[in-house]
């Protein structure tokens with residue numbers, strides 16, 4: 001479980017997050033949705049400590065993350081996997097080195113064992129035989145999958161995904177969504193996903209938070225979202241024609 | 250003015266992070282070797298080419314300027330050697346490499362910043378400043394003195410070659426000149442300077458890259474700024490070190 005309590009964050013006097021409180025459940029895919037620029041990425045980065053909140057606190061289960069020092073945070077970070085909006089693979093390292101890095105840093109496993117684990121994770125994201133390639137040689141979808149592999153290599157308890165399927169074709173998107181969903185259930189992870197894709201919402205949205213201009217606008221499940229009484233949310237949800245039709249059925 | 254102090258403050262905070270306890274020695278060793286190749290070996294060619302030409306040009310100019318019956322011709326070899334050791338091979342090479350190495354470090358780290366690669370490292374619990382910057386500093390500080398030695402040697406050879414190739418002076422006088430009154434302390438001075446300049450180039454350019462934000466335009470700007478500031482700081486320290494070590 002990850003809980004945000006009254007998170008506020010501003011940059012140069014401009015408020016980007018305004019008093020956000022929300023609880024993300026373990027073992028299910030929690031979605032943060034909202035328009036571009038609404039503050040999803042900032043919220044996610046505040047949850048993992050890449051941004052410090054101006055006020056409020058973030059709890060990882062029973063630990064107050066915001067109050068922890070560098071060393072204690074580092075202990076929690078071993079349990080965190082994150083997939084960044086652009087993949088954020090290290091350009092100067094191969095796919096294998098990218099995925100192996102957390103193992104190099106945090107484990108004393110022999111090389112062969114690490115290699116095996118890397119292969120397992122690559123297999124898990126259905127990307128065999130890409131070990132020797134560099135990020136520049138991968139397609140967008142492959143980058144996302146390598147990023148997922150890297151994020152799960154240490155068996156994280158918390159998984160953060162910033163728009164895992166933006167820029168991908170609809171089929172690949174669904175594959176990636178389902179992959180994350182599968183992993184979440186299989187390993188009982190607390191997964192938080194940023195997205196503005198309604199397809200993802202209908203596919204894997206077990207719990208959904210809607211962010212509107214830095215505030216929490218709505219919260220619920222994918223069954224409820226089509227019938228929510230919230231003008232801004234409705235505009236967001238029914239921006240696509242398909243979703244509109246879904247409501248009429 | 251306030252901004253300069255803020256910048257210097259942030260620079261030292263970053264250096265504090267860079268020199269805090271490293272994560273795992275094995276990983277650092279691998280990265281240092283990699284950076285030695287990227288920063289050091291890749292600069293050998295440029296250093297060699299520039300040094301051989303400069304050595305030749307210095308010799309030619311000395312020939313023209315010292316043309317007098319009262320100055321022995323061997324002075325030309327001596328002057329070329331001293332110029333290479335005292336100033337050219339440490340300072341000028343450092344300035345040139347600050348363009349080559351400095352801009353590449355700033356843009357590499359800057360790109361890592363804006364594409365969230367640095368965030369990704371931080372999430373893994375890695376001290377990104379130390380992981381990315383320390384190997385570069387170590388590699389450069391170890392390798393630049395070697396480049397300086399190389400440059401001194403090749404520069405002196407350049408002077409000899411021009412003496413052989415033209416009839417501007419007698420080559421054996423040049424050889425006599427470079428053997429005259431050799432002080433090994435000059436070499437020490439030159440090596441100290443080049444190690445300090447190596448540190449300045451890598452740390453300053455890494456600093457500008459590390460705090461880049463925005464888009465690729467900003468990364469370009471950061472790398473320009475890294476080269477400009479790096480060069481100025483090198484000149485300032487050139488003055489300070491000369492004052493401290495030679496006077």
Ligand SMILES: Nc1ncnc2c1ncn2[C@@H]1O[C@H](COP(=O)(O)OP(=O)(O)OP(=O)(O)O)[C@@H](O)[C@H]1O
Pocket residue numbers: 011016034035036037038039040041042043196
């Ligand atoms: N480091 C920063 N410094 C200043 N302002 C920032 C910073 N990061 C984000 N912002 C601002 O915060 C706001 C929210 O940005 P954020 O990246 O969270 O949007 P988003 O919801 O993730 O959008 P998208 O769907 O396009 O990724 C934007 O207006 C942005 O300009």
Ligand SMILES: [Mg+2]
Pocket residue numbers: 040041042085162163
């Ligand atoms: Mg975003």
